[in-house]
Structure formats: structure tokens, C-alpha cells
Amino acid sequence: MTLEQLRIFIAVAEHLHFTRAAQTLHLTQPAVSAAIASLEGEYAVPLFHRVGRHVELAEAGRLLLEQARKIMKQVEYTQRVLQELKGLERGELFIAASQTIANYWLPIRLHRFHQVYPGIQVRLTIDSSPNITRQVLEGSADLGLVEGKTEPNAQLTDEEIAGDHLVLIVGRSHPWWEKEHITFADLTEVQWVVRETGSGTRVLFEDELELEGIDPHKLPIALELPSGEMIKAAVEAGAGVAVISELLVTREVKLGTLRTPEGVRLRRPFRLLMHRQRHPTKASLALVHSLSEVTQVL
Numbered sequence: 132m133t134l135e136q137l138r139i140f141i142a143v144a145e146h147l148h149f150t151r152a153a154q155t156l157h158l159t160q161p162a163v164s165a166a167i168a169s170l171e172g173e174y175a176v177p178l179f180h181r182v183g184r185h186v187e188l189a190e191a192g193r194l195l196l197e198q199a200r201k202i203m204k205q206v207e208y209t210q211r212v213l214q215e216l217k218g219l220e221r222g223e224l225f226i227a228a229s230q231t232i233a234n235y236w237l238p239i240r241l242h243r244f245h246q247v248y249p250g251i252q253v254r255l256t257i258d259s260s261p262n263i264t265r266q267v268l269e270g271s272a273d274l275g276l277v278e279g280k281t282e283p284n285a286q287l288t289d290e291e292i293a294g295d296h297l298v299l300i301v302g303r304s305h306p307w308w309e310k311e312h313i314t315f316a317d318l319t320e321v322q323w324v325v326r327e328t329g330s331g332t333r334v335l336f337e338d339e340l341e342l343e344g345i346d347p348h349k350l351p352i353a354l355e356l357p358s359g360e361m362i363k364a365a366v367e368a369g370a371g372v373a374v375i376s377e378l379l380v381t382r383e384v385k386l387g388t389l390r391t392p393e394g395v396r397l398r399r400p401f402r403l404l405m406h407r408q409r410h411p412t413k414a415s416l417a418l419v420h421s422l423s424e425v426t427q428v429l
Contacts, residue, residue, distance in 0.1 A: 137199045139166040144196045147186045221250040224414040227263040227272035235378040244421045273415040275404035279331040292403040296377045299395040304369040313394040315343040322353040322371035336374045
């Protein structure tokens, strides 16, 4: 079994099509078929079922696919570590970040990092906190950036690197537009626009409501939406009030389409996750240092 055979096997397993796998790998279809036949012959087990013109993974193929992906991830990681012996002139960095961090906090910091290390290619994925944790644990992300509290995990380092504030926002047509101060006791009197159940913003807000003696289920919810941009638009249209990151509404507050009355302001930490047992790449350490420096400057 060779790494090239595993690479070919993964492509066929993901496409379930020999010709498309060959095109993806820039190989001929006979070369792909020969590699799979060699694997099957070496271990005397079928990796695929050929059903007419269709290809399906056999039981041995499903088992091999899981292990092959792990092997190739480790090979890629090892290659990156060895490349870094040359310094930080080139390389890749994989980051997983939650929505607010990725859209509003990271861009200027990644730009400054790129100015210092133009040869490092940064690849960013946006996901939920549980999925970001999983990516760091599996090694598909060098580091994760999440909002709010995290579940303790002995395999991860978890440190606060920055933070933002959740603020109450109201639109021009809302009765609270002229109010300078809102108390928590007022919050059950109006319609709400909220993030989906389980989102970091909603969890933090509901936890704070409970600390203030308010049952979150008593909030009259008009809309439940999956993004901050949608929530801003709904509040501007008069659908209700919302609690959202202050980073998202800087422009709207300046333009006068949204207001942030005093009284409801919750600090939320941004947390950096890294794997304890994996050797951190020079690129990831450089980025962590850069993020800390830029945060202090800003």
C-alpha cells in the first residue's frame, strides 16, 4: 500500500466514479482502476461494489476510507512541519472560526498578518463552536476561534484572546427608539428577533436573563434567524428588538438606522483553541502572536 494508492482510493470513494476521480487527480482512468485493483488484490477484499455503471463502497472500503483520511491528514501535517524548517517564507495555515469572529474581527488582523508573512496561505472555515472544537481535535484546523464559553477538553488549550460586547439594538420605528436606558425588567414587554437555538449569542443572552431572574421562554419571539445580518435587517424593518454583537452594528449606528440604548451590555470572550499534543507550526504560533499584538494596538 502506497500513499499514492490511498490518494487515488479517497478520490474514488468521494466521487463514487472512476472517471471523475481520474479527472480530479489529473490521471488516466485506467491508472486509477489499476491502483484500486492493486489494493483489492493485495488484501484480497473488495473495496467497491460495481453495480452496473454505479460504484458503491464495500464494508472494507468504508473502513479504509476513515483510516486513509487520517493518514493523509497526518502526511499533510508532517509535510508542513518539514517545510517550516526553511522558515516562514511559505506554508499553509488552517483556521476554523465562528461567524462574528470570522466576518468582523479577523479580516483586518489576517490582512496585517499577510503583510508580514505574504508567503503563508491562510485558509479559513466558518462553523459552529462544537464543529470548530472537533476540527481542532481531528487536526483539520491548526487553531480554532470561538465566541463565548467552551466545554472543557483535556486535549485542548483554551485561552481568551480578545472579546466583544452584546448590545441591545432598536430600529427607528420602534417605541424604544427614544429611550436612553432599558432595564432587564423591560425586556419581556416587546417582540424579539433572535438567533437560532444553540447559537453562542443566544446562549450567552439567555444565561444572563436567568441570572437576572428572567425566564428566557417568556420573551415574546417574533423571528428566529440564522445570521446577524438578517437580524439587523429585521430590526431596522421594525420586527422587534435584538441583542447582537456591537461589532456588527457600528455602521448602522453611525448612519442612524439603529440605536443601542444603555442598560443591556454583555461582555463576550473570544477564545483560542489549539491541540495540546500536536506540535504547533511556526505559522500558527506567528499568527497567535500577531493576533495578540494587533488586538492590543486596536
